[in-house]
Amino acid sequence: xxxxxxxxxxGAVAGTPVAAPDRVRAPSRKAPVRKAPxxxxxxxxxxxxxxxxxxxxxxLRAFGxxxxxxxxxxxxxxxxxxxxxFLLTAFVTASAVIxxxxxxxxxxxxxxxxxxxxxxxxxxxxVIPSYVIAMTLISSGxxxxxxxxxxxxxxxxxxxxxxxxxxxxxxxxxYVFLITSAxxxxxxxxxxxxxxxxxxxxxxxxxTIVVPQLRPAIGAxxxxxxxxxxxxxxxxxxxxxxVFTRAIYAQYSGRIDRTPAIVLSIxxxxxxxxxxxxxxxxxxxxxxxxxxxxxPPSVYRLSATKRLGAIVFLVxxxxxxxxxxxxxxxxxxxQSVSAAEGFFVSWAAVRGSMTGATLAAILAMxxxxxxxxxxxxxxxxxxxxxxxxxxxxxxLPHLTIAIAVVAFTVKYARPVYQxxxxxxxxxxxxxxxxxxxxxxxxxxxxxxxxxxxxRSLGKGAFSTLMSVTVPMISKxxxxxxxxxxxxxxxxxxATLLLSPTGFTTLAVRIWAAADxxxxxxxxxxxxxxxxxxxxxxxxxxxxxxxxxxx
Amino acid sequence: xxxxxxxxxxxTVRYGDVAAIEGFTLDVEDGSLMxxxxxxxxxxxxxxxxxxxxxxxxxxxxxxxxxxxSGESRLIAPEHRxxxxxxxxxxxxxxxxxxxxxxxxxxxxGRVRRVxxxxxxxxxDNHRDRFPHELSxxxxxxxxxxxALAPEPDVVLLDEPFSNLDAPQRxxxxxxxxxxxxxxxxxxxxxxHDQAEALAIADVIAVMREGHIRQVGAPDDVYAAPVSPxxxxxxxxxxxxxxxxxxxxxxxxxxxxxxxxxxxxHARVMIRPEWIMPTTADGGSGLVVDREFYxxxxxxxxxxxxxxxxxxxxxxxxxVHVGDRVxxxxxxxxxxxx
Numbered sequence: 044x045x046x047x048x049x050x051x052x053x054g055a056v057a058g059t060p061v062a063a064p065d066r067v068r069a070p071s072r073k074a075p076v077r078k079a080p081x082x083x084x085x086x087x088x089x090x091x092x093x094x095x096x097x098x099x100x101x102x103l104r105a106f107g108x109x110x111x112x113x114x115x116x117x118x119x120x121x122x123x124x125x126x127x128x129f130l131l132t133a134f135v136t137a138s139a140v141i142x143x144x145x146x147x148x149x150x151x152x153x154x155x156x157x158x159x160x161x162x163x164x165x166x167x168x169x170v171i172p173s174y175v176i177a178m179t180l181i182s183s184g185x186x187x188x189x190x191x192x193x194x195x196x197x198x199x200x201x202x203x204x205x206x207x208x209x210x211x212x213x214x215x216x217x218y219v220f221l222i223t224s225a226x227x228x229x230x231x232x233x234x235x236x237x238x239x240x241x242x243x244x245x246x247x248x249x250x251t252i253v254v255p256q257l258r259p260a261i262g263a264x265x266x267x268x269x270x271x272x273x274x275x276x277x278x279x280x281x282x283x284x285x286v287f288t289r290a291i292y293a294q295y296s297g298r299i300d301r302t303p304a305i306v307l308s309i310x311x312x313x314x315x316x317x318x319x320x321x322x323x324x325x326x327x328x329x330x331x332x333x334x335x336x337x338x339p340p341s342v343y344r345l346s347a348t349k350r351l352g353a354i355v356f357l358v359x360x361x362x363x364x365x366x367x368x369x370x371x372x373x374x375x376x377x378q379s380v381s382a383a384e385g386f387f388v389s390w391a392a393v394r395g396s397m398t399g400a401t402l403a404a405i406l407a408m409x410x411x412x413x414x415x416x417x418x419x420x421x422x423x424x425x426x427x428x429x430x431x432x433x434x435x436x437x438x439l440p441h442l443t444i445a446i447a448v449v450a451f452t453v454k455y456a457r458p459v460y461q462x463x464x465x466x467x468x469x470x471x472x473x474x475x476x477x478x479x480x481x482x483x484x485x486x487x488x489x490x491x492x493x494x495x496x497x498r499s500l501g502k503g504a505f506s507t508l509m510s511v512t513v514p515m516i517s518k519x520x521x522x523x524x525x526x527x528x529x530x531x532x533x534x535x536x537a538t539l540l541l542s543p544t545g546f547t548t549l550a551v552r553i554w555a556a557a558d559x560x561x562x563x564x565x566x567x568x569x570x571x572x573x574x575x576x577x578x579x580x581x582x583x584x585x586x587x588x589x590x591x592x593x
Numbered sequence: 594x595x596x597x598x599x600x601x602x603x604x605t606v607r608y609g610d611v612a613a614i615e616g617f618t619l620d621v622e623d624g625s626l627m628x629x630x631x632x633x634x635x636x637x638x639x640x641x642x643x644x645x646x647x648x649x650x651x652x653x654x655x656x657x658x659x660x661x662x663s664g665e666s667r668l669i670a671p672e673h674r675x676x677x678x679x680x681x682x683x684x685x686x687x688x689x690x691x692x693x694x695x696x697x698x699x700x701x702x703g704r705v706r707r708v709x710x711x712x713x714x715x716x717x718d719n720h721r722d723r724f725p726h727e728l729s730x731x732x733x734x735x736x737x738x739x740x741a742l743a744p745e746p747d748v749v750l751l752d753e754p755f756s757n758l759d760a761p762q763r764x765x766x767x768x769x770x771x772x773x774x775x776x777x778x779x780x781x782x783x784x785x786h787d788q789a790e791a792l793a794i795a796d797v798i799a800v801m802r803e804g805h806i807r808q809v810g811a812p813d814d815v816y817a818a819p820v821s822p823x824x825x826x827x828x829x830x831x832x833x834x835x836x837x838x839x840x841x842x843x844x845x846x847x848x849x850x851x852x853x854x855x856x857x858x859h860a861r862v863m864i865r866p867e868w869i870m871p872t873t874a875d876g877g878s879g880l881v882v883d884r885e886f887y888x889x890x891x892x893x894x895x896x897x898x899x900x901x902x903x904x905x906x907x908x909x910x911x912x913v914h915v916g917d918r919v920x921x922x923x924x925x926x927x928x929x930x931x
Contacts, residue, residue, distance in 0.1 A: 233684035239671040240645055240678040241698025242744055251697075255688040341647040344668070 079421040080504050087413035087429060090406060094444065094472035095432055097451035098312075104450065105302075105309050120290075121310065128273060128286040128314070131204060135211040135272040136265050142212065142360055143219025144261065148249065149353045150220075151227045152235075154342040161357055162224070166217045168364030170580050172533040172550065173214040174277025175569045176364065178557040179371040180206060181281060192378075206282040211272050213364035218271075219264040226260035227253070232340030245343050266322040273315055274440030276536040277554050287311040288442050288536065295446065295540070305450060308443035315439055369573070375566035387567045389552055396548040396572070398463075399538070400531040403470035404524040410471060411478035411523060412513060418479075419486045420494075430479060437476035442536035444473060449540055466541045470531050477530065478523030485519030486512070525579035532576045549575075596659070598623045598748055598780040599644060604653030604664075606639050613639040614804045617653065621748070621797075626774055627782045628791035631801030632827070637784045640801075641750050644782070645678050646671035657747050677741030677749040677779075681756060683733045685725035691736050692721035698744040711739040715773055731762050738770065742777055749774070751783040755790060767794050788828050792816060800824050822929055825863045832864045832903050835931070843928060846897050847921055852928040863927045869905035871895060871919035873912075881917045895919060 146165050150158050168176070183190050185200035201209060234256070238248045254261070276288040287307060295304040345353060379387065414433060417426045436444065448469055452460040459465050489512065497507040513520075535550045542551070549572040556565035597620035604617040614636040621627050629637040642648045644655055646662065646669060654664030657676065662669040677698075686694050696708040712718045715735040725733060734754060741749050754770065755763045771794050774781050785791050791798045792812040799809045808820045819825035822833055836843040838858045842851045847869070850862050871879065871893065882902065883894035886909070893905045893913050905921075907913055 231682065231684060233680045233682060234686060236645075236647055236671070237678060237680055237684040237740070238686070238697065240674075240676055241740065242672045242675070242700075243698070244672055252686060255686075341642070344670075 079417055079426075082505070083413045083417055083421075087410070087417055090410040090468055090471050090475065091414075091429070091432060091436065094436060094448065094469060097447040098436075098439070098444065100451050100455075101305060101447040102309060105305050121307070124285065124287050124290050124307070125310070125314070127204070127284070128311075131207055131211070131279075131284070131286055132269045132272045132318075134204075134208045135215060136269045138208070138212040139216040139219050139268045140261060140265055142216040143264065144223050144254075144257070145356065146216070146220045146360065147224035147227055148253065149357070151224050152253075152340055152343050153353065154344050155350065155353055164361045164365070165357060166221055167361060168213050169217040169221075170529070170573055170576050171214065171365060171368050172277065172535075172553075172569075172572070173210055173275055174281055174535065174550075174554050174557065175372070175573070176213050176368050177206065177210040177278035177281040178553070178562065178565055178569070179368040180210060182375070182557075182560075182562040183367070183371050202282050203284050207279050207284045207286075209363070210278045210282065211275060213360070214278070215268040215271050216360065216364075218267050219261075222264040222267070223257055223260045226257050230256045236341055262322055262325065266318065269318055270315060270438050270440075273311070273318070274442065276440075276442050277550075281554070281557055287314075288440060291442055291446065292536065292539070301446075301450065304446055308440075308446045312439055312443050319435070319438055369570075372566040372570050372573075375563045376570060379563035379567070387564045388571065389547065389549075389568065392547045392549045392552045392568060393571060395542075395546050396532055396550065396575070399467060399470060399548060400528045402463075402467040403474065403531040404528040406467055406471035407475050407478045407527045408520045408524040410475055411482045411520065412508070412516075414475070414479050415483045415486050415516070416508065416512060419483060420491065430483075433475045433479050436472055437474065440536075441473055441534065442540070444469065445537040445540035448537075461541065461543050463543050463546065466538070466543065466546075469537055469541055470534065471527070473534075473537065474527040474530050477526040478520060481519035481523045482516050483519075485516035489515045522583060525583050529576045529579050532572060596623060597621055598658055599782070600654075600656040600659075601640075601644070602654050602656075602664075604640070604643060604650045604655060606636075606643050606648050607651050612804055613648075614643070617643075617804070617806060619799055619806060619809065621780060621782060624778055624780055625796040626771065626780075626794065628795035628798045629782060629784045629801060630788055630791035630798055631786065633786050635801045636804040637786075637801050638752055641678075641752055641782065641784050644748070645676050645750055646674050675744070675747050677744065677746035679734075679737045679741050679749065679751040679754055681752045681754075683725075683737040683757075685733055685736055685740070687725050689724075690721065691717065691723050691725070691728070694725065694736055695739045695743050697740060707743055711743045714742070714776060715739045716769075730758050731766055734758065734766060735769075738773065742773075742779065747780065749779050749781045751781060753784055753786070755785070755787075763790075770794070792828065800827065802827075817925075818927065819863070822861055822863055822931075825865075825927070830866050830904070830906075832866065832869070834862045834864070836860055836862065846899060846901050847903070847923060850923070850926045850928060854928065854930055859931045861929045861931045863929065864923060865925070866892070866904050866906040868924040868926065869895075869903065869907075870922045870924055871905055871907060871911075871913060872922065873917045874920040875918060877918040877920040879919045879921055881913055881915050881919060884913060884915050895921070 149155060150162050150165065155161065180201050182188055184198040185191065188198060188200070191197040230253075234252055235248050238252045239245070243251070274288065276292060279286050280289045280292065287310070291304050291307045291311065294307060295301065298304070414429055418430045448465060449460075452465060456465075493515070494507050494511055497511045498504070502510065532548075533550055535554055538548050538551055539554075542548075549568045552568045553565045553572065556562070556568070599619075599621040601617055601619045605615045606613045606617075617636075617640055619627075619640075629640060631637050639648055643650050643663065644657075649668060650663055652664075654661050656662065657674060661667055662674050686697065689697075692708050692712070695711055696704050699707050708721070709718065712721055715738055717732060717735050717739065720728065720732065720736075725736065728736065734757070738749075738751075738754075751770075755766060758766055767790060783791075783794065795812060797809065798812050798815055800807045800815065802823065808815055808824050815824070816828050819828060822831070825831045826833075834845040834847065836845050836859075838852055838854045838856055838860050840856065841853070842849040843854075843860045843862055845862050847864065852860060854860055867890075871877075871881070879895040879897050881893055882896045885892040888909070890906055890908050891913070893907050894902055895905060896902050913919065
């Protein structure tokens with residue numbers, strides 16, 4: 044009955060970065076108090092430290108320039124930005140949670156047929172970058188949109204707050220869906236059966252039993268969605284919605300003085316910090332003593348009307364979030380091909396995307412090994428901080444990290460300013476937590492006695508690490524690496540700010556073309572981007588089935 | 594005259610191509626405590642879940658108090674069946690208190706009072722504000738029972754209720770459960786794989802094997818007169834001896850046993866160890882080769898003339914010692930045709 048195991052695994056991977064930091068437990072068997080080898084710490088800090096230092100330096104610098112800081116801060120514009128960002132974040136978080144949880148319930152607890160297929164389709168918007176969804180919504184509506192041109196039916200024009208709200212809901216609900224459906228697979232269905240045998244309708248069971256059980260998962264996914272929304276740059280800039288990220292980029296690219304951009308970045312990082320802190324505070328009450336499911340859940344029989352409603356809901360979400368974007372992209376590409384303008388492919392951009400994403404994935408996997416080994420085998424207060432800082436960097440808006448790195452390299456590391464090295468180090472640092480999560484879970488399952496056996500057979504610490512530990516956690520490392528590859532492909536703001544001269548990626552091409560309403564040009568790049576990122580996602584969702592066969 | 598509270602007729606539940614229960618037919622009388630007993634995998638839990646409404650039978654009907662809840666192209670949802678269920682792992686809601694758990698299924702103004710009454714009935718009236726994880730296994734079970742009883746269901750279903758308790762607790766809870774159910778005057782069906790448990794607690798037992806009911810009756814009757822050697826072996830120790838019928842009796846190593854079976858039929862004689870009564874006699878046909886002393890009785894191994902060894906369960910007031918020669922008398926025996 045592991046028809047949904049793939050989704051569950053993917054959800055576990057997607058959910059790990061936010062769910063893991065406070066679950067840092069001591070290993071089951073008391074580890075001997077050992078001093079970690081110096082080279083392990085060096086390797087662990089190689090990626091994370093430069094980026095963290097740049098962020099700290101940004102804060103120091105901004106507060107050093109005191110009066111100018113407050114001039115920039117205390118304007119009605121900053122207040123407006125804050126208000127708009129909060130509004131958008133609240134709207135998107137609420138709607139993504141509703142859509143994601145509803146989908147998870149329908150696809151784990153009802154008798155709808157082909158649930159496994161629906162599950163994959165429902166998570167599909169995950170592979171489509173938010174700015175591509177934004178572009179398709181913008182370009183297909185309106186009197187001169189694709190629908191008006193193709194079938195003479197002008198759809199309403201969506202931009203601004205509503206447009207950004209719809210776009211970001213579509214691109215974030217899959218995270219909620221994956222995390223909560225993984226949690227639903229873990230909860231004991233007999234609780235729900237007990238509630239029903241006590242006379243509760245499915246609605247009451249959902250409200251009084253299912254939701255309280257899911258609270259930790261809902262909290263974690265709401266955190267993920269709100270941070271995603273806060274840091275999203277591509278879709279809000281296309282939707283012309285003035286929130287923090289768009290304002291920061293405008294300040295950065297339009298002025299010589301970078302102080303306003305830096306100050307706004309700091310405010311945005313502080314807001315993200317407050318959200319993370321708030322979620323940590325409210326967590327913990329939800330840690331129930333849930334039992335392992337002993338049997339598959341009994342399904343809720345949908346009436347004909349409700350079945351139709353469920354299907355309309357699923358089709359609507361998948362349609363807007365995945366089918367429509369792909370159709371629109373194909374439509375624009377077709378138009379340009381048939382108008383003999385050709386299929387716009389920039390091989391430089393394809394090469395740039397592949398190079399950046401591949402290097403980032405390799406670097407992140409390499410950096411994750413020492414971090415999880417320290418965290419699991421040499422647990423101490425310092426290693427807990429090490430792991431937490433990886434999660435914290437992951438949680439901050441990429442644009443603000445890029446601003447910090449630009450400011451730092453310009454001042455202290457001029458030779459590497461705007462080099463490929465800095466770009467991939469930043470990529471790896473930002474997405475490191477996506478590898479440490481699954482890699483940590485893998486390492487926790489490895490018996491330390493295996494490593495001790497290797498040591499007693501005459502192998503040194505490094506040799507043991509490479510010949511025993513790394514092969515045994517390779518599955519988790521690769522899963523995380525695949526995730527880093529996909530997210531780097533889609534990454535936009537850090538790439539915009541840190542790209543070396545002459546370096547470009549598909550993401551930058553798509554965004555720049557869409558920003559100038561050159562949709563046909565953007566569409567072909569977007570199709571390639573989706574095709575390339577679909578492969579690792581396919582690997583992520585198929586692989587666990589092989590694992591389950593063991 | 595009593596009516597069946599639950600009437601199950603020809604129910605079949607399939608998982609894919611495999612029938613978990615097939616042609617399952619059973620009536621449960623008002624106020625009685627029925628034990629469904631059988632080896633694991635025999636379909637007893639499936640039968641229970643079909644009554645509760647968590648499994649959808651492919652065939653057959655289930656009626657509760659004369660109303661069809663399953664079958665005749667109808668399938669009443671679990672929440673409309675008025676059936677209480679005690680789950681194997683208790684399934685207590687971990688996020689609400691004991692009192693809220695018990696009151697979960699109770700509606701209306703009498704709710705607080707009802708919760709109080711049921712908690713008193715199960716002896717947990719001073720635990721109302723605790724949370725499930727703060728309770729011992731036995732206490733959790735009592736909460737689960739109280740929760741199932743609180744809405745005054747037509748029938749309470751208990752799935753392996755004692756499997757999560759250790760041995761001494763199990764025996765105590767068994768007696769207590771029976772008392773509580775009888776005080777509440779509620780009809781109950783209990784599923785267990787432990788035949789001793791079923792015999793001890795139930796008014797009526799139904800023995801299941803491979804999706805079918807093999808025998809239904811009072812524990813004493815089923816134990817004393819099992820319908821087949823399998824049921825006999827499942828419910829307790831049994832000595833089985835094969836032979837051929839000749840002149841209205843079967844010749845066995847323990848003497849000849851009368852039977853109405855026709856001459857020439859192959860017969861299997863079932864004898865419970867406590868039906869074998871050895872008496873010491875010089876030159877007796879059996880030799881006591883081993884003895885285990887339990888206090889209230891003793892298990893005696895007797896070697897017969899041809900070298901077979903049988904076991905007898907003998908009251909301790911009969912003095913039997915290893916090395917004694919004994920004559921054997923049978924208090925009872927049952928003959929099956931094979």
